[in-house]
Amino acid sequence: MKKFAALIKTLDTTNKTSLKVEALTNYFKEAPEKDKVWTIAILSHRRPPRPVNTTLMRNWASELAEIPLWLFEESYHIVGDLAETIALVIPPAEESSEKSLNQFLQEIIELKSRSEEEKKDYLLENWLALNYYERFVFTKLITGSFRIGVSQKLMTRALSRATDIDEDILAYKMMGNWNPSETSFSSLILEENEEDYLSKPYPFYLAYALEGDVEDLGDVSQWSAEHKWDGIRSQVIVRNDELFVWSRGEELVTDKYPEFQEFVGTIPNGTVLDAEILSYPNGQIGTFNDLQTRIGRKNISKNLLKKNPVILKAYDILEWKGKDIRNHPFAERRKILELLYAEVSSEDFPLHLSEKISFQSWAEVAEERERAREEKSEGLMLKRLDSPYLVGRKKGDWWKWKVDPLTVDAVLTYAMRGHGRRSNLFTDYTFGLWDEEKKELVTFAKAYSGLTDAEFRKLDNWIKKNTLERFGPVRSVTPHHVFEIAFEGIAESKRHKSGVATRFPRMVRWRTDKNIHEANTLEELKALIPK
Amino acid sequence: MEKPLLVFDDKGIYCAIADVYLDPWKPVDKAIISPGHADHSRWGHKKYITHHTNIPIIKHRLGDIEVSGKEWNESFTINGVKFSLHPAGHIIGSSQIRVEYKGEVWVFSGDYKDENDGVAVPYEPVKCHTFITECTFGLPAFKWQAQEEVFEEINAWWRQNKEDGRTSVLFGYSLGKAQRLLKHLDASIGKIYTHGAIENMTEVLRSQLKFPKTTRITREVKKEEIKGNIVIAPPSAHGTTWIKKMTPYVTASASGWMIFRGARRRRAIDRGFVLSDHCDWQGLLKSIKATEASKIICTHGYTDIFSRFLCEQGYDARTVATQYEGEMGELETKNETEI
Numbered sequence: 031m032k033k034f035a036a037l038i039k040t041l042d043t044t045n046k047t048s049l050k051v052e053a054l055t056n057y058f059k060e061a062p063e064k065d066k067v068w069t070i071a072i073l074s075h076r077r078p079p080r081p082v083n084t085t086l087m088r089n090w091a092s093e094l095a096e097i098p099l100w101l102f103e104e105s106y107h108i109v110g111d112l113a114e115t116i117a118l119v120i121p122p123a124e125e126s127s128e129k130s131l132n133q134f135l136q137e138i139i140e141l142k143s144r145s146e147e148e149k150k151d152y153l154l155e156n157w158l159a160l161n162y163y164e165r166f167v168f169t170k171l172i173t174g175s176f177r178i179g180v181s182q183k184l185m186t187r188a189l190s191r192a193t194d195i196d197e198d199i200l201a202y203k204m205m206g207n208w209n210p211s212e213t214s215f216s217s218l219i220l221e222e223n224e225e226d227y228l229s230k231p232y233p234f235y236l237a238y239a240l241e242g243d244v245e246d247l248g249d250v251s252q253w254s255a256e257h258k259w260d261g262i263r264s265q266v267i268v269r270n271d272e273l274f275v276w277s278r279g280e281e282l283v284t285d286k287y288p289e290f291q292e293f294v295g296t297i298p299n300g301t302v303l304d305a306e307i308l309s310y311p312n313g314q315i316g317t318f319n320d321l322q323t324r325i326g327r328k329n330i331s332k333n334l335l336k337k338n339p340v341i342l343k344a345y346d347i348l349e350w351k352g353k354d355i356r357n358h359p360f361a362e363r364r365k366i367l368e369l370l371y372a373e374v375s376s377e378d379f380p381l382h383l384s385e386k387i388s389f390q391s392w393a394e395v396a397e398e399r400e401r402a403r404e405e406k407s408e409g410l411m412l413k414r415l416d417s418p419y420l421v422g423r424k425k426g427d428w429w430k431w432k433v434d435p436l437t438v439d440a441v442l443t444y445a446m447r448g449h450g451r452r453s454n455l456f457t458d459y460t461f462g463l464w465d466e467e468k469k470e471l472v473t474f475a476k477a478y479s480g481l482t483d484a485e486f487r488k489l490d491n492w493i494k495k496n497t498l499e500r501f502g503p504v505r506s507v508t509p510h511h512v513f514e515i516a517f518e519g520i521a522e523s524k525r526h527k528s529g530v531a532t533r534f535p536r537m538v539r540w541r542t543d544k545n546i547h548e549a550n551t552l553e554e555l556k557a558l559i560p561k
Numbered sequence: 562m563e564k565p566l567l568v569f570d571d572k573g574i575y576c577a578i579a580d581v582y583l584d585p586w587k588p589v590d591k592a593i594i595s596p597g598h599a600d601h602s603r604w605g606h607k608k609y610i611t612h613h614t615n616i617p618i619i620k621h622r623l624g625d626i627e628v629s630g631k632e633w634n635e636s637f638t639i640n641g642v643k644f645s646l647h648p649a650g651h652i653i654g655s656s657q658i659r660v661e662y663k664g665e666v667w668v669f670s671g672d673y674k675d676e677n678d679g680v681a682v683p684y685e686p687v688k689c690h691t692f693i694t695e696c697t698f699g700l701p702a703f704k705w706q707a708q709e710e711v712f713e714e715i716n717a718w719w720r721q722n723k724e725d726g727r728t729s730v731l732f733g734y735s736l737g738k739a740q741r742l743l744k745h746l747d748a749s750i751g752k753i754y755t756h757g758a759i760e761n762m763t764e765v766l767r768s769q770l771k772f773p774k775t776t777r778i779t780r781e782v783k784k785e786e787i788k789g790n791i792v793i794a795p796p797s798a799h800g801t802t803w804i805k806k807m808t809p810y811v812t813a814s815a816s817g818w819m820i821f822r823g824a825r826r827r828r829a830i831d832r833g834f835v836l837s838d839h840c841d842w843q844g845l846l847k848s849i850k851a852t853e854a855s856k857i858i859c860t861h862g863y864t865d866i867f868s869r870f871l872c873e874q875g876y877d878a879r880t881v882a883t884q885y886e887g888e889m890g891e892l893e894t895k896n897e898t899e900i
Binding site: 042043044045046095097098100101102104105108109110111114115118119122179449450451452453454455483 | 700703820821823831869870
């Protein structure tokens with residue numbers, strides 16, 4: 031644990047990528063084998079399930095710190111991170127622990143089935159046996175994901191340097207559903223293991239947003255265009271008469287979409303598709319909101335399946351007849367996909383093809399982009415015809431060209447302190463629009479992003495001076511500031527007080543030139559909902 | 562009911578009987594000043610009274626003012642009200658102000674810390690009935706390490722940077738923090754360079770205390786000679802073109818706020834050293850207890866939370882809004898406090 035905590039501290043105390051990679055590389059060269067496996071697991075967000083709920087942890091920590099619970103809670107809202115708050119408020123360590131990272135994690139896994147009393151004893155004993163940083167790391171392992179400015183990409187680069195194995199191969203090996211308790215470093219990283227590959231997806235190729243002029247992409251005949259669907263990006267694997275559905279977050283979600291079981295026996299073994307899961311109520315593409323009713327559910331009832339079915343909109347094929355064809359040009363892969371689709375498609379078969387747009391000029395492509403909302407897409411995807419399927423986010427061959435967002439002017443009504451690098455700053459805001467009589471502001475969206483650090487600081491200061499009421503961590507503020515809020519999509523919603531759900535709302539401009547009576551009304555927002 | 566001995570009005574903390582203000586934020590006739598920082602000692606008063614070691618500081622900041630200096634514990638009477646200054650341990654010349662009238666004693670803490678930093682005269686608790694306290698770091702999350710440990714880390718950091726061929730840029734307030742850093746840096750590691758603002762203030766204080774040799778960074782100073790050495794700069798120098806001269810460099814900040822990972826990450830500083838000139842949570846509680854006061858007035862910092870806790874502990878505690886900033890200025894730059 032000492033080594034791992036020291037690694038996290040080093041990663042945490044530099045802003046320079048090169049130093050982070052260097053620290054990780056050294057760690058991967060020196061750390062015990064099992065600790066390395068756990069480090070890979072943790073940095074790729076595969077921590078064990080949470081063994082203790084955080085309410086209990088807050089109680090125990092405030093007890094150990096000899097402070098009332100409300101004071102612990104207030105401190106937490108200001109510190110902005112639970113593990114950090116706990117590590118700070120409890121008294122300094124009385125002894126030092128020599129347990130390894132692996133040992134701690136095995137204990138944390140076993141802790142889940144223990145009694146509450148045993149859990150408490152375990153936490154208190156260990157909190158008092160670890161110094162500040164180790165204690166922070168230990169608590170983080172229990173409470174949540176490690177977000178310390180180390181992406182999986184960065185970790186892969188370090189691992190590659192430590193092992194001399196190619197980055198892309200490592201990325202592939204680390205994908206999927208491996209269990210860090212049962213996996214050794216050599217079987218995960220060093221050895222070649224055929225049967226492990228049965229369920230393994232390929233790393234996703236991600237596109238950047240097009241920023242410049244689309245004409246700058248050059249000869250239009252070298253490009254392919256299709257709509258950019260607003261669902262769940264996924265990889266669907268049929269191998270050995272088994273189906274695996276992976277989400278972009280590398281989560282295996284096969285069980286959530288029983289519709290796709292039909293693929294087994296129809297789509298040949300040794301096929302991997304890159305596709306979008308879309309909701310498809312009443313035989314047409316639904317909204318992301320519809321899809322949301324499927325994402326969260328563990329048990330999919332027959333009724334839900336009927337009311338809110340999904341389809342798979344395929345746009346690429348990565349494996350065909352058991353062969354990795356990611357290096358083939360996109361045009362060729364697309365041809366294979368079209369042939370496959372022609373072969374298997376039938377009415378009500380939940381596999382659809384993402385239609386190719388035909389065009390002669392960039393102007394025609396731009397025209398099609400304007401139709402995106404009609405098509406219920408977010409815009410277009412532009413792909414070079416000769417592009418291979420790359421690993422991770424790369425510039426050049428693929429671009430997403432989204433439609434311009436919708437915007438309204440709304441009034442800041444509530445604020446809450448942020449987390450992480452925004453701790454102790456009011457950066458999480460709620461916005462309201464006027465009701466019909468322009469008398470009352472109705473909450474319609476929350477937004478956290480889009481302002482510069484300087485703007486956040488300015489607003490934070492204003493909020494502290496213009497608080498009307500406090501509701502725990504939330505403060506209501508004097509309606510005064512107007513912001514232009516942009517969002518990608520809009521739909522009716524019964525779950526929201528305003529009756530409207532917006533997709534990915536964010537601040538695009540602080541409208542210091544407007545007073546609150548110039549903000550939009552809810553009515554005007556509703557007029558934006560596509561009919 | 563009788564009027565309290567000290568009241569808070571729109572100009573500052575006011576003693577009506579003596580017609581004197583303590584640390585006023587608007588121009589008044591007579592002001593008693595606790596520390597030399599800008600939020601406590603402002604421009605425009607007709608007459609200043611402060612500890613004599615604070616005089617060079619406020620003269621440097623405010624120019625030619627009419628000021629009289631006092632010794633520690635030296636009492637002076639204005640219209641029957643007895644005043645005296647007592648060490649606050651915050652920075653050189655910072656004092657607590659004791660006010661006594663007809664057996665009733667109030668103490669205004671100004672900014673203070675209970676750790677002896679080797680620069681300021683150490684804090685001494687003063688018994689009183691009503692204690693007006695700051696609580697900049699009035700949350701249990703604030704817990705300082707002993708400064709020996711912090712300076713060991715700072716010197717080790719500098720040594721390592723030098724080995725790696727990088728310049729160490731360390732941010733700290735020009736008045737107070739910078740001199741505390743200078744006093745405890747291990748000058749055997751290398752040369753100490755300073756930003757102009759820090760050099761000027763240190764120059765003022767050299768008459769009172771011994772500091773290691775420093776070199777002001779001017780146009781004439783060559784890039785190559787700075788390499789591997791340490792540069793002390795005010796927080797506002799971070800992210801300016803001035804700092805480019807130190808390339809390749811690593812940055813660190815010495816402030817109580819650095820206890821929060823988020824605060825450091827937000828400012829994009831490589832390393833944070835938790836070093837404050839204010840009390841931590843336990844320091845505040847211990848100091849308050851030592852005053853034996855039953856009435857506590859919390860001025861700046863996490864006042865609401867801190868006073869609620871004090872009330873639960875049996876104190877008669879309340880909060881008052883003032884224009885003091887505590888160590889806030891080290892976290893965010895000054896001009897951002899306006900909107």
